[in-house]
Amino acid sequence: MNYDFFSPQQIHFGWERFNEVGQLAASLGTRALIISGSRSLEANGVIHDLQRLLSRANVTSELIRTVSNEPLVSDVDLTTNILHHSGIRAGDFVIGIGGGSGIDLAKACAAMVTNRESDSVLDYLEGVGRGLSLTQAPLPMLAIPTTAGTGSEATKNAVISNHSPAFKKSLRANQMIPDLVLCDPKLSCSVPPHITAQTGMDTITQLLESYISSRAKPIPQALCLQGLKLALPALAEAVEDGDSRSSRENMSHAALLSGIALANSGLGMAHGVAPALGIHCNIPHGLACAVMLPATLKTNLSVRQKEYAEITRFISPELSFDETDAAQYLIDQIQALNNRIKIPCTLSELGVTHSQIPDLVASSRGNSMSGNPREISDEELTHILEDLL
Numbered sequence: 001m002n003y004d005f006f007s008p009q010q011i012h013f014g015w016e017r018f019n020e021v022g023q024l025a026a027s028l029g030t031r032a033l034i035i036s037g038s039r040s041l042e043a044n045g046v047i048h049d050l051q052r053l054l055s056r057a058n059v060t061s062e063l064i065r066t067v068s069n070e071p072l073v074s075d076v077d078l079t080t081n082i083l084h085h086s087g088i089r090a091g092d093f094v095i096g097i098g099g100g101s102g103i104d105l106a107k108a109c110a111a112m113v114t115n116r117e118s119d120s121v122l123d124y125l126e127g128v129g130r131g132l133s134l135t136q137a138p139l140p141m142l143a144i145p146t147t148a149g150t151g152s153e154a155t156k157n158a159v160i161s162n163h164s165p166a167f168k169k170s171l172r173a174n175q176m177i178p179d180l181v182l183c184d185p186k187l188s189c190s191v192p193p194h195i196t197a198q199t200g201m202d203t204i205t206q207l208l209e210s211y212i213s214s215r216a217k218p219i220p221q222a223l224c225l226q227g228l229k230l231a232l233p234a235l236a237e238a239v240e241d242g243d244s245r246s247s248r249e250n251m252s253h254a255a256l257l258s259g260i261a262l263a264n265s266g267l268g269m270a271h272g273v274a275p276a277l278g279i280h281c282n283i284p285h286g287l288a289c290a291v292m293l294p295a296t297l298k299t300n301l302s303v304r305q306k307e308y309a310e311i312t313r314f315i316s317p318e319l320s321f322d323e324t325d326a327a328q329y330l331i332d333q334i335q336a337l338n339n340r341i342k343i344p345c346t347l348s349e350l351g352v353t354h355s356q357i358p359d360l361v362a363s364s365r366g367n368s369m370s371g372n373p374r375e376i377s378d379e380e381l382t383h384i385l386e387d388l389l
C-alpha cells in the first residue's frame with residue numbers, strides 16, 4: 001500500500017454552526033475578502049449575517065463580488081483585479097461562500113492574487129494557455145458551502161470555463177485546498193428542489209466515481225461508502241422536503257466526503273463528459289453528471305462488478321444477492337433515484353444534438369476521464385453519447 005492523502009486542515013460541520021463564523025474567521029486573519037456564489041445569499045440575508053458575525057469578532061470584511069454562474073476566465077481575472085486593487089496586506093484572507101461556482105471563484109482568486117506572473121488565470125489552467133504553475137501560496141481561505149453538491153470546499157482545484165475558445169478546465173494545486181471549512185447544512189435549505197436534485201446527484205456521482213476510479217485509495221474509498229450510505233436515501237427526501245433537517249445534514253456531509261474523496265482519488269467518465277456538456281450545451285454541472293451516471297456505471301460494470309456489489313452490500317446489508325445481482329441492483333437504484341427526482345434520461349431532452357457529439361468527445365479528455373477504470377476510445381464514447389440522445 002502506498003498513497004498520499006490531502007484534506008482541509010480544519011472542518012467544522014454542524015447545523016447552525018454558521019453562528020461560529022466570526023471566531024473561526026478571526027483565526028485566519030483580520031480582514032475577510034468575501035466572494036459569494038449566489039445572489040440568493042444576498043437576498044435572503046446570509047451575506048448580511050456573515051458580515052455582522054465577522055464584525056462582532058473584530059474582523060473587517062468587504063464583499064468583493066457575487067456571481068450566480070459557473071465562473072469564467074473573465075470572472076476570475078476581473079475579481080482578482082478587484083482584490084489586487086483593494087491593497088492586499090498581512091492579515092487578509094478570502095471567504096468563499098456559495099455552491100461550487102462561488103467557492104471555485106474564491107479559490108482561483110485567492111491563488112491568482114498572490115501569483116502575478118500572468119494577469120490571466122488562463123495561463124495557469126490545465127492544458128490551455130502558457131502552462132504556468134502556482135509558485136506562491138494562495139491567500140488563506142475559509143470555504144462555506146451552501147449547496148450540497150461539488151465538495152469544492154475540500155478539493156484542490158477550481159473549475160473555470162471559457163466561451164471562446166470553448167473549454168472548462170481546472171486550476172489545480174495542493175495549496176488550493178481551503179484552510180478552513182465551515183459546513184452548516186441549514187444554509188442549503190433555501191436551495192430550490194431542482195438544484196437540490198442536480199447538485200445532490202453530483203455528490204453521488206463523485207462518491208461512486210472516486211470509489212471505482214483507477215486511482216482509488218483506501219481512505220477515500222471508506223469515505224465514499226459512508227457518503228453513499230448517507231446520500232442515497234437522503235437525496236429524494238431533500239428534494240421533496242427542503243426543510244428536512246436530517247436529509248439536508250446527510251447530503252451536506254456526503255458532499256463534503258465526496259470532495260475529500262475526489263481530491264485524492266480522481267473521478268471517471270461522467271465527470272469527464274460533464275464539462276463538455278457544460279461548455280458546449282450550457283448544461284449545469286450537476287445535471288450533466290446525473291444524466292451521465294447510469295451510462296457510466298453500465299460502461300464500467302465489466303471491470304468494477306466487485307466494487308458495485310461491495311457498495312450495495314454496505315448500504316443494504318439485509319439484501320442477500322450474489323455479486324452479479326448486487327452490482328446490477330446498484331445501477332437500478334441510481335436509475336430509479338434519477339427518475340424519482342425528475343432527472344431526464346436522455347441528452348436530447350437537454351437540447352443536445354447529434355452534430356455536437358464530435359465536440360463533446362473532443363472536450364471530454366480532461367483529468368477526470370483519466371481516472372475512469374477502463375480506457376474509453378473516442379469511437380466508444382461517440383456510441384455511448386449517441387445512445388443517450
Ligand code: NAD
Nearest residue numbers: 038040070099100101146147150152155157159190191285
Ligand atoms: P452553483 O454553485 O453553480 O449553484 C447553483 C445555483 O444555486 C446557482 O444559481 C446559485 O446561485 C444557487 N445557490 C447556491 N446556494 C444557494 C442557496 N443556499 N440557496 C439558494 N440558491 C443557492 O452549483 P454547484 O453545483 O454547487 O457548483 C457547480 C460548479 O462547481 C461547476 O462549475 C462545476 O464544474 C464546479 N465543480 C467544482 C468542483 C471542485 O472540486 N472544485 C467539483 C465539482 C464541480
